[in-house]
Amino acid sequence: MPLRVGYVREHFSSPLLQYAAHDQNKTFTLVECPGGTGQLTSRLTNDQIDVAIALTDALIAGIANGSKAYKLVGSYVSTPLNWAVITGAKSKYQSLAELEGTPIGISRVGSGSQTMAYVMARQQGWATDTLRFKVNNDIRGLIDSVNDGSTSAFMWEWFTTKPFVDAGEVRFIGSVPTPWPSWLIAAHTSHVRAPSNELRAFLDALSTYVVSFDAPNNRAGPNVTFIKETFGYREEDIGAWLETVRYPKNCSSIPEKVITDTLAALENAGVVNAPEGHQFDVKNFIDTTVVTLT
Template sequence: MTLRVGYVREHFSSPLLQYAEADGGQTFTLVECPSGTGQLISRLTNDEVDVAIALTDPLISGIAKGSEAYKLVGSYVTTPLNWAVITGKDSKYQSIPDLKDTTLGISRHGSGSQTMAFVMALQQGWSTEDLKFQVNNDIRGLIDSVNDGSTSAFMWEWFTTKPFVDAGEVRFIGSVPTPWPSWLIAAHPTRARADVLSTFLNTLSTYVRTFDSEEKRAKDDVEFIKAKFGYSEEDIKAWLKTVAYPNDCASIPATVISDTLGVLEKAGFIKSPEGGFDIAQFVNKDVVSLT
């Protein structure tokens, strides 16, 4: 079978894109999901992709809330994601505390932009029961919403949104790094065969290790990202200092799942069942090893 792999076309995806170019569609095809993890989860649910490389928190919270459309099968990025808090170019909001009791823009319900709003509220000491959201689908819709005043702010990855800040379309008023490693890999429990998944993950690991090497970071990674995404060399080098990838994509530290569940529960985004969560239920044990 040929896997349909959903992904977000951002700089984080560079090792995956390098793998895809070398593979030429023999073992997998890429399905771009510009709206982010909420769209990736929706496409897993609707049989539009078999595998998704997506943000840790929405993947884990989706399973915690009862989704059976996927299980976790691997790790992709081991460092936190730095979520920028972004407002309109002429808005009155100057800092995160100014956003209390306002309407925040999100891409979709269940997306990283929503789960991180709960984390931000937890850090600020706000009641998470009072959070108000407006769904704006993608980065363009989110930018339009903070500039037309229908939302106060939205959250998105720092370097992805920096070009819009540099162009004067929006402003940064703060940031909230994730309290967990930022990207995991999920797959449908029956559509994606274990042997095919294992081959995909093992080969992806080789591309990730190469991309993550000191030698490649010095020049080749910078040139690849510049060519693919058009970022400035300065921004690319700054991002590379903040990111790390796993040595083995087919393993997940159990603490990543348990710690993420703990923060999301404390933030009021999920509720623990009686007796607590069973971490083993979050993964496909035929594919991934919990470490």
């Protein structure tokens, strides 16, 4: 059976989509998860996908908070994610400070949109136990919620939401970059569902596509064309995004510092708590038969 790979159809997924288009032996199938990382981890748990390319913080927080459904097996994007803070086109909110104590829209419990709301709260000096959330499932539900007033704002990747800003549907009132590299790869802990040899082969091949995507000659032209044709983004937005993003040279390795620094930031935000009297053991977060810590 081919690996079922869950992903979010955004510009970050371009190397993965290019790989899928050339996977002549059909070694994997793509499963789109528009609900983001919360939906990806839910589908891993519920045997709907075997592999997830998802946000670093939410994957690590899930394991830290007790999930046994998956382990980390690789890296995907090595630069931070810029989360926009978005409100309704005609809402009263003009700044992040005004959001304290208001209902924040999230895609799902445990999603990156929720984790980053905690990070924003800490940066703004709010007590995180005052945060209120409303689940809106996907980007369309989130946009509707800020415009009907059921939420004050939501957080989503900047360039993904910019077309909605350009169309006048929503407004940006700030941004919060992640204090960690943005995307990792996780797989189900069952080696029946996700055999180690198949995972290693998938990661090795994916590495060739991310390295190619990162090459200066492809950044200068072919990448722009691919993203424009696939996602319909404006060329100036594509160029601006490409200046901010980098991919790893080897998808089958994870810098240990990524896990420890993310855990420290998540602890500071109140999203996870280390075992009493102990530190987190990094090796509990990875599948040691697949990934190498560097």
